[in-house]
Amino acid sequence: MFTMIANFAAEWEKEAELTAQVLNGLTDESLQRRIDADRRTLGALAWHLVTSIDFMTSLGLDFKGVNEGEKASESAGGIAEAYRRISLALLEAVKTQWTDDSLRESRKIGGGEWPNSAALRYFLMHQAHHRGQMTVLMRQSGLRPPEIYGPTYETWVDKGKAPLD
Secondary structure, three states: OOOHHHHHHHHHHHHHHHHHHHHHHHOOOOHOOEEEOOOOHHHHHHHHHHHHHHHHHHHHHOOOOOOOOOOOOHHHHHHHHHHHHHHHHHHHHHHOOHHHHHHHHHEEEEOOOEEEEHHHHHHHHHHHHHHHHHHHHHHHHOOOOOOOOOOOOOHHHHHOOOOOO
């Protein structure tokens, strides 16, 4: 959990950049890739990362997210741009609408009490969860996933080192 807005802001900026790198690695063709016929496509997962930021309005934050009824962009670039815009809007809202004391406040969400600080942490982990799913689908699409928390298989090969099994 966060006790200071500045700590959340610093972590959000890093994590949002990692998400943006994943989104920037997508191609329009890759958006249709799915792991199984009844699962989300890579494009649907990417768009979910964009639209899920709107969840933060349930914490009392006011910012411009996805327009009501807005359909997912059919281009990878459009999805990446929407993510960058809304991600920055969320960060600005947290920094200008809350204080450190706001992090100790709680809201009723989905039948439970959520401290704002815990909701922010959960939201960061939610993005990491979907980035992991997306990197698998990127590989299946023949795309090279970016380094997120460390070198990828391809990075090791590029450096002339034997990747770990």
